[in-house]
Amino acid sequence: MSEGDRQAAYERVRAVKSAHEDELMAKANVVGVGIGLRQRGGKPTDEVALVAMVTRKVPLSQLKPEDVIPAELEGIPVDVQEVGEIRAQ
Numbered sequence: 192m193s194e195g196d197r198q199a200a201y202e203r204v205r206a207v208k209s210a211h212e213d214e215l216m217a218k219a220n221v222v223g224v225g226i227g228l229r230q231r232g233g234k235p236t237d238e239v240a241l242v243a244m245v246t247r248k249v250p251l252s253q254l255k256p257e258d259v260i261p262a263e264l265e266g267i268p269v270d271v272q273e274v275g276e277i278r279a280q
Contacts, residue, residue, distance in 0.1 A: 200239040201226065207267045208241055219258040220245045222277050229270040240270040248273045 204226045212224045223244035228235040243260045248271060251259060260271050 197239070204239050204241055204267050207265045211241070211264050215243055215260065218243075218260060219255070220247065220249060221260070222246055222274065227270070227272075229268055230272060238268060240268040243269055243271045244274040244277075245271055246274070246276055 208224060208226060215221055215224050221243055225242045225244065227240065227242045229238040229240040230236065241264060245260075261269055263269055
């Protein structure tokens with residue numbers, strides 16, 4: 192991916208993040224929303240994604256429908272990453 196393509200991808204994700212951040216933050220277990228590289232098997236890929244940070248990953252069967260994080264928003268992949276509890280130091 193060229194530098195220009197990567198920059199365009201980040202700008203697109205930034206716009207989607209801005210449009211959907213409040214809705215994602217309202218879901219149970221979500222502690223942050225950011226932009227980063229999608230992870231597969233715990234390793235980063237080169238795919239730019241919207242990152243939903245959760246205290247812990249929960250099986251879909253244990254989530255209320257309104258708390259399910261979509262796999263993509265406006266064509267942008269959403270990567271759910273477990274980060275644990277976030278506390279100010």
